Amino acid sequence: MDCPKLVVVDLDGTVVGYDTAHVAPSPAIIKALASVRAAGVPVAIATGRAVWGALRTVTDLGLTDGLVSATHGAVTYDLARDQVIDEVLIDPAEAVEALARADASTAFAVELRQRGWRHTANFSRDFESTWADVVDVDTLAATPTVRLAARVEATSSYGTRLRCPAATRLADSARIDESKFCVEVGFNGWIDIGAAGVTKATGVAAIAAHYGVDPADTIVFGDAANDLPMFAWAGHSVAMGQAVGEVQEAADEVAPSVYDDGVAVVLKRWFP
Template sequence: MRTPKLVVVDLDGTVVGHDTAHLRPSRAVVDALAAVRAAGVPVAVATGRALWSTLRTITDLGFTEGLHVASHGAIVYDIAVRRAVHQQHIDPAAAIAAYAAADPEVTFAIEYESRGWVTTTDFKRDFESVWLHTLDLDALGATRTPRLVARVPSLNPYGVGEARCPRAQAATDGARLDTTVYHAEVGFNGWTDVGPAGATKASGLDRVAHAYGVTAAETVVFGDSANDLPMFAWAGHAVAMGQAADSIKAAADEVAPSVADDGVAAVLRRWFP
């Protein structure tokens, strides 16, 4: 690929490791992304994270402007003006009922505006985030949201092993969601994100690229997980991180060193020394 006109990075497993606590990006990655921006090429984050968590790491990366994608494409956020320029929501009630029928141990959470998580009382709050109040299933289902989380017990570790948790995948298959309404992203460790139909990192990035006057073919993307596959297919050049599952690497045009070895920085130096 020639020098890209847009650089896109996932967060967890790409610029920081997978962890339940807040991690800061390395100096090598911060400097590499600064070199891209100094060359006049925009950098966008595309993450499955909720907005409040996304903004924390964007700040750590040194960004003060630009368009960024959160919640698997349901939100596009302009950091310079501190507001969402695109946002999609779902009515989660039907999805809640479908998952509850598919797996009796499922628990739920929703993104509440840009403020934090609202959960059922049995949802494990076992990672660092912003936790708000609890609701019963009826009240949770009546609350519009960019993202519903359906979580089942899992022995699949976060960020390693299979790209999709088998039990979460089974629950999602059993739920048989209406794909004209919902899009499900099955994660590593029992966690499935349910958002609006058509909302993926690729759909969010298509909006970002259009705003910058850049095509998908002129874009390089970095990622490590199953939710990165839509943007891998969309972009002109897709880079998988070295620690990613084989199925993710197989979908990429290139495999970088791992996140622990600053793989994003290593690849970007080719174009932005």
């Protein structure tokens, strides 16, 4: 493609490595994104993380203004204004009921605005995050939210980057109404549930519209299945070198891995 007019990067597995604790981006990545911005091209973030989980890494990347698409496209956050400027809420009750009926041991959490995770007592707090409160299932199910998270005991690890078989079985057996909900099966026993039709593609499209940039002039970087919608939307998509085959095959280009600063390597083509 010609020089991009908008650069969009995922966080985990794209500009930082995989970890449940805080991981800082490399100097090469920070410099590469600074070069993009110095050329007058906006840099945006598209992440599955909640806003509160994304901001520390975004700050480490040197970004103090611009837009972040969080929660798989359900939330748009303005860094300069330090506030959410758009969000797509769901009523999680129907999905909670379906998942609990399929497996009574399912643990649940919902994003409670900027307060953190509201969760059931059996939801494991085994990762670094922000925690709001512990509630019963009925209270949780009655909480409007941008995301419902369901967890079961994992049968695959986060590092494999493969959808967890146990979570996949639960999602399939729950038969969640996909005309109402978008269901994203994760790697370590997680299922993320948001509004139907809301993906990283819709989040990035809103950011591009904000800047007046066409999809053809947008480059996106990612490493996971939840990046596939924005790969299909963007003019040029780049998969990270450690991504699984499904993700690499969907991209226009495969970069070196996150551990080899693949984003920086590709961006040097236009922003030395």
